[in-house]
Amino acid sequence: MRLDDFDPNINVGDQRGESGGDGFGGGGGGGLLFGLLPLIGSRFGCGGIVVVLIVLAVFGGLGNIGSMLGSGGGSQTSVPTQQSARKSEATTACRVDASSTAACNAFSSADKTWAAIFQREGKTFEAPSLQFYSRSGRSGCGAAQSAMGPFYCPTDRGIYLDTSFFQELQNRFHAGGDFAQDYVIAHEFGHHIQNLLGVSDQVSNAQRQASETQGNALSVRLELQADCYAGVWAANNRDRLDPGDIQEGLTAAHAIGDDTLQQESQGRVVPDSFTHGTSAERMKWLKRGLDSGDPAQCDTFSGAI
Template sequence: MRLRNVRRSSNIEDRRRSGGSARGAGLGGVGLLVVLAIGYFAGIDVTPLLQATGSGGGQTQPRELRPEEERAADFAARVLGTTEVVWSDIFPAQLDMEYTPPVLVLFSGQTASPCGGATGATGPFYCPTDEKAYLDTAFFAFLSRQLGAKGDFAAAYVIAHEVAHHVQNEIGLLPEVNAARQQATEAQANGLTVRLELMADCLSGVWARNVDGLLEPGDLDEALNAARRIGDDYLQSRAGREPQPHTFTHGTSEQRSRWFATGYERGMVDDCDTFGAQRL
């Protein structure tokens, strides 16, 4: 992805110098990310493991960021900048609305949010309460090395996906679905969540179509591969579990890649209506 001349977003809140909470520190950096991501994507509650490996409360001392961490922050800020340009154009053109971008919080290890701490069932996530997306940039390495989703555009897709949840919040869909989930059975709530996630994948595809001039050969394949690698069926199998469709919260590998491709090919928000779709 050609980002050298792309402006950096100013909507970045960098908490990484604080080092994050000591809770869960016994796992180590990448090890912690592996546990968090498997729990998040595979629907496994890993909070007890994090509690057991933690060394107590409190914050670590401020630290200097490594060069690769600085590069990750620069990358995230530039990708976020592209989402701001794209959605600021699409909102008035397709939705007759004005777009207000989210803040991207960069953290290391763990952090807190109004939606709860970044432990257990979290990885990259969006909190509608404070309208911020949260990302441990070490997740990029996990995505590439552990899940096999290599390439900078795979990492960019992760950011675009969380921004897509903000888009859902901006148009009023996220609070409606959250309210419906509160009244639903667990299986029904999971089904609603799958539709939300697949819609976010599709909206990520809409973003990708609109940054086409920044794409390099192979970028689209990187994003599609990333979508497949974080399908519920793939991740549950990878975690040694028999895939259980009623527990899915993000959709299968096939669904995630197909909805991303739909957004990319059509470029319209209306075509991402997974709630009205007969086939997911």
């Protein structure tokens, strides 16, 4: 996919080279997702993570990391200085390696695309941040661990990424290509859109009244909608697509379906434990977004999926 270079004004943080998530052992991160972390660690999306983290946030289990995003001490710093610092941090973080640059390019594109969509629909858009870390880090939802895969934290509105996942996507899941990587970022950005629209809160509220199986089913619908939103982003940048890009995305969606992952990891499939959707469902909703380019076509909560 032929994306423009990232806008240096995007909100990017970089924890690589820091000591990691010390002091956050009980705050989030591992131990979540109804005991399904081994499965979640093998895919991106982490809708189970986003849903459970929202629930934990409601019950006061998550902290606030506003200072981590560069907002602390704002009263003592001029706006131009803040903007210059953000621009410098984004440029440095995004140029660490090719994977970082690719992630920033996709993030920047999604940022511009969704800002334009929200403007057309008369809605207020607020950009998330992209937070890089290596192996372990910190988030507003607790510890960030690379085993969790890329995830979105609704508490601080950050997309968290250990870029080593891109290698895993290609080597382990045989889902290579630049568009497969872009799909990862676009999917997580889709979770931010759900947060802005209030969908995430609605799901967490419903899950508090639901059984575990029902809660998992709601998580699946949340994840599939994020897949659809990823397709919407791509459709609105159709002129940037290269031949084969769509197939790369569909291959990635298939590789990280619950049924495929469970069959590979445990030799059997347990539908009641699905939190992201089957391979066929993930491909279906990604393609719906690609075909329509319309967020209104991404209603995974009405009717069958």
